[in-house]
Amino acid sequence: ETGVTQTPRHLVMGMTNKKSLKCEQHLGHNAMYWYKQSAKKPLELMFVYSLEERVENNSVPSRFSPECPNSSHLFLHLHTLQPEDSALYLCASSLHRDNSYEQYFGPGTRLTVT
């Protein structure tokens, strides 16, 4: 595997379910990000982990819970979601080097909450 991978690619869940999204980067990066992409809205940054420490949390509801066990893996744990949480969830990673932080994105998980 190369780049940034995300599983599953598609997920349908009920409002009472608990599920997790997984992201893995194979680029040797040390920062990882979760974004939410909804129709007709700009990408929304949800969480940032730098060197496995959460450094940004953009007022995201507690029903979304991130976890970064190491620099290559990032999870987003979901529970009691609402229909408005249906969206494409994108993971990205970047490398802290010479102030050059371009982010590389995974293909996303298309989440539908029923």
Next chain:
Amino acid sequence: AQSVTQPDIHITVSEGASLELRCNYSYGATPYLFWYVQSPGQGLQLLLKYFSGDTLVQGIKGFEAEFKRSQSSFNLRKPSVHWSDAAEYFCAVGGRKNTGFQKLVFGTGTRLLVSP
């Protein structure tokens, strides 16, 4: 506060014609600017970036962009569009960070349609 405006929601271009996608940003210091492309069902792919130096930057797939500080713009161009360029294009702005990550602000995107 940082912001990015992409004034065109949709653009249709004939195959072989030239393309320019507009991007205007608001940022209080020297910006880092990016263009990403997203094909249906895919994540975002970095086309090009501007950090400093030459204001005309070359990217992948034959794209280029020009940073114009006086106009707060970073427009994306391609001299001859191919049908495979049909996708959604996102402009993003961020700043210099010493904290090991960068917070990007994205525009709402421009959907490019290519007609035969």
